Amino acid sequence: MSNYRHIGKDFVPPDIVGKVTGKAKYAEDFGADGMVFARVYTSPMAHGHVINIDTSAVAEMDGVVGILTADDLPPVEAPNAPMLTNSP
Amino acid sequence: MAVNSRLSRRRFIKAIIASSAAAAASNAGLRAAFAQDRPSGAVERLVSLNVNGRTRRVDVLPQETLAYTLRYKLGLTGTKIGCNRGECGACTVLINDVTNYSCSTLTHSVRSRNVLTVEGLQDTGGQLHPVQQAFIDELAPQCGFCTPGQVMAAVGLLRANPRPSREEARQAMSGNLCRCGAYDNYLNGVMRAAGQST
Numbered sequence: 001m002s003n004y005r006h007i008g009k010d011f012v013p014p015d016i017v018g019k020v021t022g023k024a025k026y027a028e029d030f031g032a033d034g035m036v037f038a039r040v041y042t043s044p045m046a047h048g049h050v051i052n053i054d055t056s057a058v059a060e061m062d063g064v065v066g067i068l069t070a071d072d073l074p075p076v077e078a079p080n081a082p083m084l085t086n087s088p
Numbered sequence: 089m090a091v092n093s094r095l096s097r098r099r100f101i102k103a104i105i106a107s108s109a110a111a112a113a114s115n116a117g118l119r120a121a122f123a124q125d126r127p128s129g130a131v132e133r134l135v136s137l138n139v140n141g142r143t144r145r146v147d148v149l150p151q152e153t154l155a156y157t158l159r160y161k162l163g164l165t166g167t168k169i170g171c172n173r174g175e176c177g178a179c180t181v182l183i184n185d186v187t188n189y190s191c192s193t194l195t196h197s198v199r200s201r202n203v204l205t206v207e208g209l210q211d212t213g214g215q216l217h218p219v220q221q222a223f224i225d226e227l228a229p230q231c232g233f234c235t236p237g238q239v240m241a242a243v244g245l246l247r248a249n250p251r252p253s254r255e256e257a258r259q260a261m262s263g264n265l266c267r268c269g270a271y272d273n274y275l276n277g278v279m280r281a282a283g284q285s286t
Contacts, residue, residue, distance in 0.1 A: 019232030022166020
């Protein structure tokens with residue numbers, strides 16, 4: 001029992017000061033100059049087969065740095081499922 | 089009781105209409121004198137904010153919330169956005185020593201006020217505020233996401249009421265939710281910090 005370094009012992013957790021001072025960073029607190037933001041455009045239909053996605057209207061829009069579709073991702077093998085699909 | 093024969097409902101209503109029309113006419117002249125080429129309701133976007141004792145110049149949209157400005161324009165990410173709808177208290181800051189939900193405060197409304205966030209509590213030597221030290225001593229933070237809001241709520245309480253009862257402290261901290269359920273630890277921390285102050 002006394003061989004444990006932390007269990008049953010009184011100690012100050014190493015991250016607690018950062019939490020009370022606000023210095024501890026959570027996911028949304030990270031950022032960088034010039035960072036880009038992703039927005040998910042979900043399928044307008046619950047179930048179907050995507051034949052074509054026409055991105056011409058937005059691809060040249062100011063501020064758009066890229067558009068990712070299911071075709072841009074590498075294929076994955078079962079039991080993994082792809083992150084984007086053309087057959088929702 | 090003598091009745092003024094000149095006073096009647098008709099004359100009274102006519103007088104009201106006449107006086108408001110006159111006021112509107114004079115106001116229109118005043119506004120024309122100060123007219124600027126902006127739609128009504130527009131505000132100057134570059135403003136000076138008093139945050140943590142420092143004056144910060146920042147471009148603020150009219151509809152921008154204080155939480156957004158603090159986090160993304162001033163780099164003060166200590167203030168958290170939990171619900172963004174005035175329910176959880178993670179965004180609690182002090183405005184002129186009064187606790188506020190910064191997610192529900194328009195930044196333009198605090199232009200002439202003092203804003204204090206969790207980053208502004210430590211003194212210049214880096215010494216922790218008694219509330220911060222008390223929360224450490226009582227092991228209040230678990231995940232720590234609600235902690236900055238809890239700290240500011242506690243600081244606001246102790247500035248207004250330096251020796252609260254446990255029940256008063258509970259009431260004052262009731263605006264801060266904690267999904268980890270560390271309420272008791274935070275309360276112990278507040279009472280501990282209250283005991284330390286004079």
